Amino acid sequence: MLSHLCAALTPALYTLWITMAYVAGQEDREKTTALKDLLSRIDLDELMKKDEPPFTFPKTLEEFEYAFNEYGQLRHIKTGEPFVFNAREDLHRWNQKRYEALGEIITLYVYELLEKKCNMTKAILPKGYGVMVLNPNENYLDVEKPAKSFPRPSPTEPSDEPAEKRERKDQKEGKKKREFYEKYRNPQKETETERIPIRENASSEEHVLYVWDHFVSKAAAKNVFIMAHSYGGLSFVELMNQREMEVKNRVCAVALTDSAHNIWLQETSKGTQDWMHQHCCNWVSSPETLDTPLDPMLPDCPRVSAGTERHELTSWMSFNSIFRFFSKVLEVKEDDEGEETSNTVTTRSSFLKTKSQEL
Template identity: 25%
Template sequence: MTTRQTASTRNSSVEKTNTKAKSRQLKIDEEPINNVKRRRTEQNDIQNIHIQYDSLEKYGYHFKNGKLVSIETDKPFKFDVFSDNEENQKRYETIGKLVDNAVFELLEKTCHLQRVTVPVDAKKSEHTSFIFTSNDLVTADYLMVIIHGTGVVRAGQWSRKLIINEGLKIGSQMEYIRRARAAGYAVIVTNTNLNNFESSRFLRRSTICPIRGSSTAEEHGCYVWEHFIHPSHAKHICIMAHSYGGAVVLEMAHHFLKEFDKRVFAVALTDSPMTVYGRRVKKNVLKMLKQRMINWVVDTEEVDTDLGENDCCQIRSAGILVDFASSNQCGLAPGFQSLYSILQATKTKMGGRTLRANLMEPLIDVNSIHYRQDAVENLIDDEKLMFQVQTILLHFTDVERIILACIQENPSRTVAAAEKRITMINQLRRILDILPTLQQALEQSTSDLLKNLCSILSDQRFQIILDILNSQLTTEQTVSSNGFLAAKIRRIFSIRSGFDERLDSLRADVIVVIDDVESLEKEFSERFNMPVRYNLTNTRGFSLEIIGEFKGVLPANVVSVAKKQKSTFITTLQLAHLSDRFELLYNDICLLTDQIILILLAKIRPHFGCMYKLIEAISIIDMIQSFAEVSKARDYVRPMFGLNTKIIKARHPVIDLFGQQKPIANNIELCKEMNIILVTGPNMSGKSTYLRQIALLQILAQIGCFVPAEQARFRIVNEIFSKIRQHDNLFTGQSTFSSEINHIAFILNCMTPNSLIILDE
């Protein structure tokens, strides 16, 4: 029997068939979309996995002005790059190892140290460690040994974390090495944490093998003493050690007691728990160390305050008025848009360093603050005096650096060292020559501080040193222009004519060479009918510069041609010979002049005590004029001091200068009855800015500067603590909460009734 489908049944079947077809088509269409999504997910997973590179540049970072910053944006190092914190930590550790290599390169290139293998008799296939030493280790009378703490740090570092986050100046040892070298010390930089290596002897198995002579930090220290310090000529040794480095010092003193007692005159420690480490050695060792070892520890007392002693060392405070975290949170650290940057109107490097030190450790004595305020007010009221002081200060170079170069007893005798000493001695003479002018200007002042500083400049020893220098140095200006050749000519004629016959003979030969070069200059100018001038560079030697577009034919004796913009530089065979002749004469003159200068320095060295007072005087004068210039230009007022703090219409000093809009003035009032203030408000309303403003104005007032307000009265505080923002720290294993609790605990343990505490959220 045949069954006939109705129309409705047929339509239903067609709809089912169409639905199945559409379903299949949808699955086909969805498949590539899902594949795309899957591929995107895989790409995101790849981006969230750390890829190890072999250089900082491939990570997008480099060291610029001593700080690790992004190559593209100049922003500091960023930890949170991946969503997975484990991958962030892997990236951080890899970058840390690359920072180690960068520091090693800087020790060799910048500090001019050489890498020495430990052990010294290592075989080719043997794994080794290394240290860094200066090239005068065998001959120098003075030696500094630097020992870092435990952990991941390597040679040349105090803290890898500080190098990455704050820069080389704070986290590395290079500043200490530079100062030691400038003072004539040989240097040994130890590497106590490189103790072992991983040996893969069997498939899928590895063993940790110690490095001979460096299996522990203590063994490394003793090996360095036996093979490097003991054979050296140094009779005066000082040691600088951080944290666990103190234990290494104890071990060296224990094994080499007699030699240690005879040759080591000072040991400086920082944050080293010597009470724990001292239990390992005998009492006679501790007694010997106690006479020459000081341990500086973090404390709320002023820097260098005596905190007592223990069995093996004296203890002193390394504490500062403003703790390190607060200095960054409140904007004290040097950098753009900081309190340091808005006050940086100093004219000398010494003044800048003194300003930085005062920001980190303001005054707490009211009389001393008034003393400075009177000097600032004197300069603000007397514009002529301030202009004279500022103009004279521009002639002062870094006196501190000059003194360090002059007090070396066993200096290097190379041409480069001779050039440096000749330049320094001439700078010293010019500084002493201009001192009477500064003294005359300060005699017009009415403030007691400026008058006292003026009396320091009247020390008769300055004139004695100047007379000794003028007896042998040229007082006339030989060359008025600047440049490479002018600097060489000034060095050539540094010593008075007639003082040394050999020197006069060599200088006469130099004049002949210069005359020959000038003759060639005139000859080529007439030949080409174009302006021609000669110059001297370190790479080309003497060359002739043809000024303008040159389209003529050069003579056959031209050996090199270079074009720069519209000028053509040519060197002939005769000029090349004259360059060689000039260089030989110049080197001989520098070495001969250096011998005379070393004798001269020996004569003035007994009178050099006054120069340290000069550094202090110039630094304070420069800082005071900086305060005066900033206060006058930005309409600051002189603050008063009393039992309460009350500021009317106070302005944030940084926003007042750098802000895009004029800051809103706020009133601040703190007193005994109202010593806790709770600041509330919506997000982005300026609560944190208001808190920072209080701390910055307090510091401005206590360093002796005027403040941005209509009226101001402050209560003197002895410490400033702040907790404005805290982050988790995977390096130390602290969460955000743990970090905040530790910071609050530190504040509670250290605060006093005279503390200013700022807490944000």
């Protein structure tokens, strides 16, 4: 009897289980859809900004509690530690903005050093200098965008209120809405800016070309020497591509430090490659001692060690070697232009070849 009862109940229980599973599945789908709809309405970037501290930073090195020591190293005044990028964990945007703010202060500090220690004069477009320091990374201006105006909604129904009173009311309500948005939706909203490219200087390559055309090519200087670091080397090679004969006629020698140029990708001519081989030298990051000759990567110019493996220190470490290089080239050039004192006249190219062999 019991077996017959179980047999009779089984189809009913099975049907009930399927129905309940279907209902549960339908509810899950509805919940999932509702959750997706809710998430789509949330601006995660805006939500993250709620936990960020304000983007307000000190205006001086002293207020940042940093200073340069006697070795020119940036150190914290209290701890003596180097600069730490991750001042606050899990706040990359805030750390980046802090880093940029400190960088702006250091830039002004370097300008001040150049003026006070090197007796240089800061000018937007310098002329007549014995030394020209280019800033090919400054290619645009950040200009604050004007605040957006919010048009008043026109009333849908006629009102007996005077127009002036109604206008004040609309302005008050609009202000409250904006304040609400700023406080709860975007408490740390940054000032909206747009980048305006500097005319004829919108890239590093354009900047170098502009300075050459407007200043170097017109300068009264008899002997021109160029020192270019990293991407500056790429910009110099591009200058060679654009003004090959002018550069060859004016420039005595070029010192590169960890240059980022590539004669293949930049499609330099055979004449440019030959000239670079005779008049350029590249001090690159390497564990070898300073001035140790290194295997050439490309058939453009000799490569020697800068005496450091740190890219940013290659110019500093090879400073003395570079100016000895310039001085020797100038001596040879002056000897060539003077009276011959021997049967064999030494040329700049032969000097560089000899120097490379010595190194």
